[in-house]
Every structure is written in structure tokens, then in C-alpha cells.
Amino acid sequence: METSKVMIRPATKADTPELFRIEQRCFDSESFSRRQVNYLAMQSSGKFWVLTEGEKIAGFIVLLQRTNTQALRVYSLAVLPEFRGKKYAQQLMQKAVLQAQEEGKDRLYLEVSEHNHEAIQLYQKLGFELTGIRPRYYRDGSNACLMEKKVEA
Template sequence: MYIIKDIENKEIIDGIAKLEIEFFKKEAYSKESLEEMILSDSYILIVDNFEKINGYLLVHDSFDVFEIMKIAVIGKSREKGIGKDLINYFLNIKKENLFLEVREGNIKAIKFYEKIGFNQVGKRKKYYCDGETAILMMLERN
């Protein structure tokens, strides 16, 4: 596992951009957006097997809090603890509270986040482009 903090490795950026489209469809970040994130106050953590990316975590630094923007693990690597490992790796680097938004209907993801220690702290009605509500979750560190 490692953190990307430059855009020199185009293969990794291209790989994440392709996975974004596969996983998040209309809500995917573009390659250009990913490059901007790397150059700004964001972190991209990668898990790979030296052939392809198995999972990634995108976290934005908003001065006093961090927000998970995206987390994804490829199909055959799911249910093996990679998502939890990505989040725990980040939590070992940064000690601030960690926030995220998750679709209200994504019960599996909500239960995953709750197992790690996230709690629901609010909702954003009609947040997603299809009108679904977002559940706001926080992992309190202080």
C-alpha cells in the first residue's frame, strides 16, 4: 500500500480513472480531476498486486477534517479486508476526524463503515444526481 502524491505515474492515474467509471458511472472523477486532487490537498492510497490496482481510497483534506471522497475495491478482492486496511492505513497517518457520505440505500456500505467505527451524524436529502439521500457519517478521533 502506498500514497500517491505526484502525477508522474500515468499508468496509476489511468487505472484509477478507468475504475472510477466502472464503479461510479456518472459520479466518477475524470482523469483530470484525479490529477488535480493529487496536486492539491488530497490523498490517494492504492493497494496493488504489481499488475493492477486492487483498491483505492481518495481522501480530501479540508483544513481541520478529512473526508473520504471515494473508496473502491475490485470484485475479486472484495471481502478480504482491503477497504478496512485502506481506511486504517490512513487513520494511522492522520489523527483528525474522518467524514464520508454514503447512499442511504447502500446498506452493505453503511454496515461496513459502522464496523470500522463510523457513526451517522446527518442526512443530505436528494444529494445524489438520481435524487437519493446521502447519509453523513463520521469517525471521531478526538
């Protein structure tokens, strides 16, 4: 059987309805609105990359840049359930590391729910460390773990 080609490319306007569907399936009540997805993919100064398997979008990563900090923020990361466990999140995060290096940033940072064990395990495996807690950060009242990973120049 032929295996589908896996690629990472920038999101386009045509992707936004599918990206919105992925958001809703992966994040439920915490998902971005259609407008937010459109803004992040098309207008923000950050990066919105999609990982495709064949013709299908399997997941995405959103990075936000801020000029006054040496850290690049991983704002969102998601892989559809049917594509999980194939190291796609790791590949997307690798792209974030390269982007940070390209921008001369010295670290990546992100927030993740204290209950999101899969994601926390992934981040720890990739070298992220817990640097703080934001109490009651999410709509359900749960805390956010603030995690950072150093990026070599």
C-alpha cells in the same frame, strides 16, 4: 501457490488511467472525470493512496484535508469487484485513521448513498456513526448519509 504481495502506496501519474477505469467500474454515473482523477492524484492537497495486489491496483482511497476543520474527509474509497471481501477497504480505511492521527485531526467524515448498504455496513463496522442526511445529494436523487468516526489522538 505463492500469494501476491499487498501494499498501500501513494498514487503516481502513471496510475491515473487505471484509477479512472476503476472509478468508472465502481461508481458508474457518479464517477469522477479523468481530469478530476488526475487533479486528486497529482495536485490536490489531500492524499490519494492505492492498494496493490502484486502488480495490480485493487482499490484506492482519497482523503481531502481542510485547514479550518478538525475532521479529515474520506472523499472516495473503492475496491474492484474481483478484489472485494478481502478486507482491502478496511486496510485503506486504517491508513486514513493513521493519517488523521498524524495530522492531529479528531475525526474522519464521509458521505455515502443511503442505498449503498455494503459501504454503510463497512463504515458501521469500523465505528462510523450517522450524523446527518444531505437530501437529494446524488445525481439519481438519492440522499447522502453523513457519517463520522472519532479518532483517538
